[in-house]
Amino acid sequence: MPYTPVNSYDNDQKIWSGEPVKENFDPDLSIGEIIFHEMRRHPQLTAQISATEGTLLTREELLANAMRVASFMRSEGLRQSDIVGIIGRNTTHMPAVAYACFFNGIAFHSLNIMYDCDTIEKIYKLTRPCIIFCDGDEFEKVRSATAKLDVKIVTMRNHPLDSIKIEEVLATPIERNFQPAKLEQGNDQTLAILCSSGTTGTPKAVTITNSRHILTSIYQLTTADIQYSHNTLDWITGLYITIHSGVFSATRIIADNAFDPAFAMRIIEEYKVTWTIQTPSAMALMINCPDFETRDLSSLQCFLFGGSRAALEVQKAIRSRLSHDCLQFAYGFTELGAIAAINTHFDEKAGSVGRLVNGLKLKIINDEGVSLGPDEVGEVCIKNNQHWSGYYGNEAETSSMRDSQQWYHSGDLGYMDRDGFLYIVDRKKDMLKYQNIMYYPNDIESVISEMPQVAEVCVFGIWSNTFGDEAAASVVKKLGTELEAQDVVAYVSSRTDSKYKQLNGGAVIVGDLQRSANGKTNRMANKAHFLHVKNRS
Template sequence: MEFKQENYYNSEERIWYGKPERTYFSKDQSIGEIIFREMKRHPKLIAQISDTENTILTRQELLLNSMRVASFMRKMGMVQTDIVGIIARNTTHMFAVAYGCFFNGIAFHSLNISYEESTIGKLFDITKPRLIFCDGDDYQKVKAATAHQNVMIVTMRNHHKDSISIDEVLAATVEDDFKPARLEQGINQTLAILCSSGTTGTPKAVTINNSHKIFNYCPLTTDDVQYTHSTLDWVTGLLTTVTSGVYSTTRVIADNPFDPARLLRAIEKYQITWLLQPPSQIAMIANCKEFDEANLQSIRCYMYGGGRTSIESQNSIRSRLQTDCMNMAYGFTELGTMVCMNDNFDQKPNSAGHVVEGFKLKILNEQNETLGPNEVGEICVNNGQHWSGYYGNPEETMKIKDSEGWFHSGDLGYVDDDGYLYVIERKKDMLKYQNIMYYPNEIEQIISQMPDVADVCVFGVWNQFNGDEAAAAVVKKPGSQIHAQDVVDFVQRHTDAKYKQLNGGAVIVDELVRSANGKTNRLGTKAYFLDIKDRN
């Protein structure tokens, strides 16, 4: 599978353009309508295989289950302005829930299973879902987080005695003339809502519309077997759910914590052709003991993005692929798809690649002036389409997308003379641990509760397996006997979120590194922390 991206650079505008967007389906068709039609066209093909639950569904079976979920919602009296909540793993019937929402034109708001009760409460307070699908494992947490709301909860597995089970939903009667609903707002209508944290730690709900750009980035056929471990709260999980429905592929799923050895076995067992991963999983695969004996010959498209990974890990995997099909991608949740893809690893190994079709890109300096090739600034992207913004948060929406339709990514980078984008670092403070986004100030607020702490700075220390491991530099109050391990232990006791632990450690310092204006210099403090660690 080849992604031959081409750029056009307008030197007067200082803007890089991708190729014109291709059209595969009628532009006014919703994603739900397209998937419904395509599933009817290929009823006997295998739609889904669960490697962990040992289930197989044909497209006909998955279509019927999806219609049953949609019918259940219709009988509840749900309308297109309602929201469905999702906080669940990739279990057998999870994608019938997603397609059922698509068929009804009802957006789902999907959260990560690792979120704390307080975070779940904040996020669902934004969208106020009428119906929530979750695993029985998380029922009590979700129930407590939404106790003040009038919400029905359906469990997907390990059913709680007080919940409705997915089996009851799948018993719903489907009318003979069932059809997907026409969207009241056309393709500008919200398809799904994913999560993104704000710089203050306040969660934001990112709307994704029914744009065909979601699936135009990747040519797939009925011969393809797709896999991503991402759940529906990740844009990669949403992309895979949409593309497998649109292109009638076979999708392999699993509901276990990521296990590199198990995935390697699955690749050979199911002859997976299409793989989409975050960088941390690449490192885990390349460094697991089973890798040397693994058979990756079936893969013809290996995509990864969402952070950085070592060249050594990438080269290890590339050496085992039958064709040169490993592509780094760059994008962000607000766009709902990929922006750039690198199809030339050998010459541009650290690049995010060329701008994909239907997008344009520019680089801005601090004065909002457009920069030319090889000049570092903020990466800005325009997809030429409507965006409903952050749900219920117009103020933050205006900060990321300007009046001319440009998304300001918060990432620093440059484009070289050949039109290849290089991402240097995040302008924002956002960090990612095992692909869960978090902000340093969330952990700083916890540490600041310690009576012996005078000041604190939290930052990410990169680990090829986990991504950004939180670490802290702490200034203790005079006369205090606090130690670094006390800080680590305190954070562990005050949050049950693994990604918010001080996985990178802590140090006690006399003072934090500060900028000329007196503000804490996070990068300078991090450098000081690393120097202390190296000397010890």
């Protein structure tokens, strides 16, 4: 069952607080130690099923594989100061690689499979992994990108002749009296390294600490739960589900193919999935899929989404197919390493990302850094009182993200209402100005999303020397509907008499939106595509 966060408010300090964290495990244990002990408690339970590779592993079998990979790393002389690289899909043995790193106290640095050779080279030049686990599909790209590094490459599937096969690693004998390592830096030690969205250059390497907050369960998982998410280990949600399925003994469904909405809904129906987390783009693809009205989604007890904003119409469509009131917006950001807020009150607070989860504090600040009260818009700042090692090798960006008082500056503009519910207005850097009047892309996206023919939309500013940022839109229409660009422009015009909130830059109908490697809508890329289409016509 989900829990409803309860927040308090300090009127003098203008700070909201979640309830204290409830410790379910010894606070001195690492994430790896907790998973190791919990997996031994239920050895015969099914740990994971691969819907694409046709494999099933019990918790005993997955634990043994993780210990074999960990023993292989130890035999290679890896220390806790070393880094392991991961560039792969959700294949059968990828969770064992993650757990092996946790058991050894070695951070892994996971990259998206879509990164090009140049990006991989720049990122791994920073963290310098000793071993990289990747799919054979990416082997040549990874080998070329790391040619200047002393690195061994293990392939997880589709093995080239000159790679180390994961099956060879799994043949390593388990170290006698195997035990997970004690962390040299305690729970301040880095657990994993993920990448920032990378919409404005080379992605930053974001360290994730062995924080207790990552164990804050927004849904009380049990051994009866079946989890499914297509997100891989380069996403915070992929890391989150990997940890939670290990800690809370749930069954996890994995798949190594590209996300497909029809496939995803078939998985939910066939395996009677109770818990899923999806991106707003995946939700939009689902409702635009012919199978949406016929697939049985009644097993779902918790449908989380996050990472970006989902149009209210998309949320309503998903809710209409659920037999339980379980659609929940989970808000957070990678640097925080955990979920920050959760909305379990859709009917009362449909546009909110919810209340703070346990253990967090929040304030809203203006451009001068002054804290604001309820219903005042400013930058969302969050404190979790946990250690953070920052962006790997980038002190300047680290200090701009987390100040000397340990507040994370999210870059999101929002406000807290008088009931303690957080609302996100837009990204601070996405603010646009038309004739010196400030507005946000989401203001117009929300209007366009009302159109019954619209599946997804991205709004951005096209610069005009006369007016400033003229709003323009790339729009994906719903399957089987007719929609012209001028229809979108006319609809926006009919919904507002504000000149600056018109689509003064125009609109285009596209087959899909441009996205970053992590699946988020990339506003800059959509703008570039828009200009390319307009220049051709």
